[in-house]
Amino acid sequence: MRYHPLLVALHWLSAVLVIATLFVGFGLLATMPNEAAGKIAILRWHMAGGMLILALTVIRLVVRWRTARPAAAPTGNMLLDRLATPAHYGLYLLIVLMVATGYATGILAGLPAIVFANSGDPLPRSFAAYPTFTAHFLLALLLAGLIAMHIVAALYHHVVLKDGLFRRMNFGRRS
Known part of the structure; x- marks a missing residue:
């Protein structure tokens, strides 16, 4: 049996968006000073991506709860089999927490006006001054690690x- 086609599409779309957004966060935003030209445009993409990821995650959860799904795929290792469900829900939880801490950081730093309303105000000197940013960064590390474990498990x-x-x-016939 296969997962519902909508769940399949949401899974792969979410996977690409989450990995791309993590890459933008770690690879571009973290290495770029807040005064750099173009940082606001990249931050706009990062923030909009996070909002889209949250919407897709909520839809995924609803579809997952409302559609039939295949039985658990055993590994032959009791510990790994027991970790599978918490790991999958952990991905959902970390994504929601990532968006929440990103949103909180944005509000504290006045980013909606700067990034989306083009207020002309500069970005804060550093986002590190906000505890929510530190949480966002640490959660991003955890999420990247859990994604890596998810990929290793699938492989x-x-x-x-x-x-x-x-x-x-x-995609294909469900049974």
């Missing part, structure tokens, strides 16, 4: 166990 199913796990999260 373990595909390469080692050869159990056809990827077919479940692909």
Whole structure:
């Protein structure tokens, strides 16, 4: 059995957006001083991406709860099998917390006016002054780690166990 096609589409779209947004955060925004030309434009993309990711995550949860899904894919290791469900819900939780801390940082730093309303005001000297930013950064590290473990687990199913796990999260007939 496969997951519902809408869930499949949301999974892969979310995966691309989350990885891209993490890349923008770690690879571009973190390395760029707040005075740099173009930072506001990149921040606009990052913030809009976060809002879109939250919307997709909420829709994914609703679709996941309302549609039939395949049985758990056992690994043969009781500990790994027990960690699978908390790890998947952990991804959802970390994404929601990432958006919440990003949103809180944006509000505290006055970013809606600067980034979306083009107020002309400068960005704060540093976002590190906001505790919510520190939480956002730490959650991003945790999310990146959990995504890496998710990818390793999927590859373990595909390469080692050869159990056809990827077919479940692909398009095609559901049964």
